[in-house]
Amino acid sequence: MLRQWWLFWLGFLRIRVEGENLEKFINLASSRGVPLFDVSRKGGDRLSGQVRLDGYRSLRHVARRTNSRMRIERRSGFPFLLVPFKRRRSLWVGMLLFVAVLYALASLVWSVEITGAVRLDKQAMQEQVRSMGLRVGAWKPLIDTRQAEQALLAANPELEWVGIKLEGTSLIVELQEKILPSVPVPGATHMVAAKDGVVQRVLVLVGQGVVEEGATVVRGQQLIAGVLKQEAKEQERPDPKGKEPKEKAEEMIFVQAKGEVWAKVPYQVRLNEPVALEGKLPTGQVSGHWRIKWGEREMLIYGSGKSPYPDFDQSVTVMPLSIWRNLQIPVELVKVEFRELRPFRQERSREEALATLTEQARQQIRKSLSPGARIVKETVVTEPAALGHVQVRMDAEAYENIAMPQPVDRSVPPG
Amino acid sequence: MAWERGKLRLQRALSGLLDIPKDVMLDLPKVTLTGNVVMVLENHHGILEYGESRLRILVADGQIEVVGEQLVLKTILPEELVIEGRIAQLNYVR
Numbered sequence: 379m380l381r382q383w384w385l386f387w388l389g390f391l392r393i394r395v396e397g398e399n400l401e402k403f404i405n406l407a408s409s410r411g412v413p414l415f416d417v418s419r420k421g422g423d424r425l426s427g428q429v430r431l432d433g434y435r436s437l438r439h440v441a442r443r444t445n446s447r448m449r450i451e452r453r454s455g456f457p458f459l460l461v462p463f464k465r466r467r468s469l470w471v472g473m474l475l476f477v478a479v480l481y482a483l484a485s486l487v488w489s490v491e492i493t494g495a496v497r498l499d500k501q502a503m504q505e506q507v508r509s510m511g512l513r514v515g516a517w518k519p520l521i522d523t524r525q526a527e528q529a530l531l532a533a534n535p536e537l538e539w540v541g542i543k544l545e546g547t548s549l550i551v552e553l554q555e556k557i558l559p560s561v562p563v564p565g566a567t568h569m570v571a572a573k574d575g576v577v578q579r580v581l582v583l584v585g586q587g588v589v590e591e592g593a594t595v596v597r598g599q600q601l602i603a604g605v606l607k608q609e610a611k612e613q614e615r616p617d618p619k620g621k622e623p624k625e626k627a628e629e630m631i632f633v634q635a636k637g638e639v640w641a642k643v644p645y646q647v648r649l650n651e652p653v654a655l656e657g658k659l660p661t662g663q664v665s666g667h668w669r670i671k672w673g674e675r676e677m678l679i680y681g682s683g684k685s686p687y688p689d690f691d692q693s694v695t696v697m698p699l700s701i702w703r704n705l706q707i708p709v710e711l712v713k714v715e716f717r718e719l720r721p722f723r724q725e726r727s728r729e730e731a732l733a734t735l736t737e738q739a740r741q742q743i744r745k746s747l748s749p750g751a752r753i754v755k756e757t758v759v760t761e762p763a764a765l766g767h768v769q770v771r772m773d774a775e776a777y778e779n780i781a782m783p784q785p786v787d788r789s790v791p792p793g
Numbered sequence: 794m795a796w797e798r799g800k801l802r803l804q805r806a807l808s809g810l811l812d813i814p815k816d817v818m819l820d821l822p823k824v825t826l827t828g829n830v831v832m833v834l835e836n837h838h839g840i841l842e843y844g845e846s847r848l849r850i851l852v853a854d855g856q857i858e859v860v861g862e863q864l865v866l867k868t869i870l871p872e873e874l875v876i877e878g879r880i881a882q883l884n885y886v887r
Contacts, residue, residue, distance in 0.1 A: 400843060401839075401840045401841060401842060401843050404840050404843065404866070404869060405839040405840055407869070408839075408869040408870060408871050409839075409871055411871065413868060413869060413870055414866070414868075414869045415867065415868055415869075416865060416866075416867060417843075417865065417866035417867075417869065418845070418863075418864075418865045418866070419843060419844055419845045419864075425843075427866075
């Protein structure tokens, strides 16, 4: 088999030999290392056989010495298949041209992709990248990604990191934006209460404190005013109804109020839960199917259409097929996965249920606290609940900073 | 007496140990027949006569004659011959 394959690539000839001493011909040929194959006698002075293409030349010598004539009957093998191709010059030119054009086109950038622009304007970034020469149609060897990265970083102070890489014919620009500190509210601001509470301590840095310690405040109430009035002292206690804003407008100074107002803030959480926990858990058994969607029509290509499980949870992933980069065909691949679910029931004692419920309530309260706050008082009350249920009420008191900036609305008289 | 017997035994053991195939030692032909269809002959010294029904091949100590029908020399190498066809007889001529 392997020899046949070799013979095909080297090429072989079927020859016909005519002469008196054919045995001598065969002996001489084999002693010269020219193997003959499939030799068969055709009549008295005739012989037909096959010989490798590279052995034919020395065979002619043998034929002369044994006084026999040789004729080629058939040519076969790869070298002879090539003959018509050798003549067609345009075919060769075309093949070379194809490779050359492919190579030339492969050394161009065919798509520019920018990822990671969240706050930055993507359009502007594209414009910027294009002006650096990283455009569709650019010649790849001319692109210095390092330099472009540096230039982009220098031009955009909002950027933390830039990565530019060439993947085949697509240029990928990865941006990582800086995480900036939260931008303060511009213009004059008041400090208002973020939550209801009883004020414990007021620390005014900038502005005019308008609440006293011990005062009960509600959400949205002004705590530190961002509007200072230079004039009369009686205006310290704000009472907007009694004042004419036109008169006072000149004396008003707008500032950004700063300060902390620590207050005791009450929280209440009521949670109810059955003693025995019931629910559904995935068993780990997964099955699914693949569908092809073409417009409105759908076709199942793999798996069964219906879930084999009585109780299940399903997820559907739609994959639009793209032929090449942005070229899309209106065919979607839909993958549906069914995950088997199994009901479970966890028996607990009443005490256990209460303990977990209390912990849940505590966590819930903690989540709504502002940073730096601490819980100063906490009471848990077990409330009556339906049969097989437990109910817990947690009252907590937190000591926290409730001041929150709010822009001053200048059209409204201060108050 | 005991000495003679020991010598004989040693000779036998040695000849068994240095068992060299006869075809390599004496340049004798080695024929492998697969049914009556294929015959492989190693150590040939040339073809004397070649016809469709009769083949004579020169070997070290004589000739081998193959008689059959539609005999085809499948391969001819300096040391090896492969004959295909319907082989009827194989004669060893001295």
